[in-house]
Amino acid sequence: MRRGWRLEIVDFAGLGRALDCFYPGRLALFRARKAKNLVTTTLRDTLNRQSGMYRVAAKISDEQVNALVGNFCRSSDGCLRTILWKRDATGAPASTQLPPEKFDTSHDQTGDGEPVIPLLCQEPCNLLVAECRKAVKLEGAAPSAPE
Numbered sequence: 603m604r605r606g607w608r609l610e611i612v613d614f615a616g617l618g619r620a621l622d623c624f625y626p627g628r629l630a631l632f633r634a635r636k637a638k639n640l641v642t643t644t645l646r647d648t649l650n651r652q653s654g655m656y657r658v659a660a661k662i663s664d665e666q667v668n669a670l671v672g673n674f675c676r677s678s679d680g681c682l683r684t685i686l687w688k689r690d691a692t693g694a695p696a697s698t699q700l701p702p703e704k705f706d707t708s709h710d711q712t713g714d715g716e717p718v719i720p721l722l723c724q725e726p727c728n729l730l731v732a733e734c735r736k737a738v739k740l741e742g743a744a745p746s747a748p749e
């Protein structure tokens with residue numbers, strides 16, 4: 603929890619239940635990663651499987667991805683997950699504009715420097731997919747430069 607909340611828990615089983623209530627599935631992902639069983643999905647794979655109105659999101663350029671992810675996923679603006687996915691099959695990072703700590707599962711994304719159970723981001727979320735779509739649409743709507 604980020605600020606101002608306090609939950610009193612009597613044992614580890616209660617802690618597990620509480621974490622599952624507040625962050626469904628995150629503890630299971632953490633355990634899977636510890637067991638080296640966690641599979642990640644690249645942004646390109648996520649975008650390429652979109653359908654309907656989100657299909658166009660796959661047209662986003664690598665440069666746009668770099669800037670968009672660098673801005674949208676940063677911890678200082680509220681997304682406290684630790685990114686595990688790559689941009690594409692080449693292994694390119696999600697964004698070169700994010701600090702290395704954003705990809706470090708031992709780092710406290712709140713910036714408080716506390717020991718953490720990280721909230722893992724193993725696959726780009728729907729919000730990011732929607733932002734990719736928006737970026738492509740805006741690019742298409744931009745007036746072309748005079749010749």
Ligand code: SF4
Pocket residue numbers: 674675681682683684685723725726727728729730
């Ligand atoms: S893809 Fe979504 S959940 Fe993952 S770090 Fe970015 S904003 Fe957070």
